[in-house]
Amino acid sequence: MTVLITGANRGIGRALFEIYERSDIAVLGTSRSESPHYLELDVTRQDSADQFARTLAGRTIDLLICNAGVYLDKGQNVATGYPPDMWAQSFAANVTGVFLCIQALLPNLRQSSAPKIAIISSQMASDERAPGGSLIYRASKAAALNLGRNLAMDLKRDGIAVGIYHPGWVQTDMGGTGAEIKPAEAASGLKARFDTLSLANTGCFETWDGRPHPY
Numbered sequence: 001m002t003v004l005i006t007g008a009n010r011g012i013g014r015a016l017f018e019i020y021e022r023s024d025i026a027v028l029g030t031s032r033s034e035s036p037h038y039l040e041l042d043v044t045r046q047d048s049a050d051q052f053a054r055t056l057a058g059r060t061i062d063l064l065i066c067n068a069g070v071y072l073d074k075g076q077n078v079a080t081g082y083p084p085d086m087w088a089q090s091f092a093a094n095v096t097g098v099f100l101c102i103q104a105l106l107p108n109l110r111q112s113s114a115p116k117i118a119i120i121s122s123q124m125a126s127d128e129r130a131p132g133g134s135l136i137y138r139a140s141k142a143a144a145l146n147l148g149r150n151l152a153m154d155l156k157r158d159g160i161a162v163g164i165y166h167p168g169w170v171q172t173d174m175g176g177t178g179a180e181i182k183p184a185e186a187a188s189g190l191k192a193r194f195d196t197l198s199l200a201n202t203g204c205f206e207t208w209d210g211r212p213h214p215y
Helices: 011-022 046-055 084-110 135-156 183-196
Strands: 002-005 026-031 063-066 116-120 161-166 205-207
Touching: 002 011, 011 026, 011 183, 046 084, 063 084, 084 116, 084 135, 116 135, 116 183, 135 161, 135 205, 161 183
Parallel strands: 002 026, 002 063, 063 116, 116 161, 161 205
Antiparallel strands: none
16 A cells, blocks of 8 residues: 655644554655655646656555645734735645646556545635634635545546545644644544545545544
8 A cells, every 4th residue: 555645744744644654554745845755746836746746657546645735824814914825825735736636646546446535624614614714724625625525526436535634623833832632643533534435435524533524
């Protein structure tokens, strides 16, 4: 089995990378800049995704974890904040980047006997939970959720299962030091969710600890 994790150099991505390494599962990770541990991939750029696909040509990917993302609009306010370039950068990473990566690696996934795609979204994607604030991040994660659920239908004919997940409120640079759980706990729960993902529950939106999440 081979797992590929985007944005594996920090936060939840790094915790996932480490837990798969400890499980003696072949795992590849990406970061925006090449390093001894991670492959170079900027998910916001078509040319980077194309080059990444060429690098992995012929290699089977059994589980693609689309984790790379940004949260740029903390502290913004409706009256004077949320500039257009912040919207563009956020959607490029959190939505378009997910699609570009999946599209580029479809040939690798199709080589697997049981291919899976896991999209890390957020509870902030939920239409039922709308307390305000972080408008760009919420909108981009809602779009990622919608993308994942529709891809689940389109890719089912290829035998590819797609799941969308809320990783919890995690103590990372993005989540802050006051968050509820540590990255290792989130990663352990998410791995368990990925293990149970199949065509029978494709399109699911679940929490890191296995609860169905309201849309």
